[in-house]
Amino acid sequence: MAQEIEMELKRILIQETSGQQFIFLKERYGERSFPIVIGTAEAYAIDRRLKGIQSPRPLTHDLIFNVVTGMGGKLERIVINDLREVMVNGRPEFTYFAQLVIQQNNETVFIDSRPSDAIALGIVNSTPIYINEKVLNDATK
Secondary structure, eight states: OOOEEEEEEEEEEOOTTOSOEEEEEEETTSSOEEEEEEOHHHHHHHHHHHTTOOOSSOOHHHHHHHHHHHTTEEEEEEEEEEEEEEEETTEEEEEEEEEEEEEETTEEEEEEEOHHHHHHHHGGGTOOEEEEHHHHHHHTO
């Protein structure tokens, strides 16, 4: 199993004039940090959740959290586990991949996720964020 490094959400940058928003993750017990480009909806979801702003009805990340806990699960941790080159509009771009690690009925369940969705889901309960060491090394080159 690859070594995982604990990270923390250090900053969120919302630019109203751009469709690209950024979150910055930093090693919890180190100096390395890096940005992840995310969408506007995810940036606002993370920002609202960080500020404790409640919606009158459950939004998508609230719904997912309610489903997980309603089925007896607990979001244990978020793991950013890969960085791949993918084609977007005919151009190569690097994309991060993540997993939700959920404990349910004494079993561990791994769910594929975008890092931004995973962080938006876990931020309310201070769910720890980890990154595969190779991915961190590649991200901070």
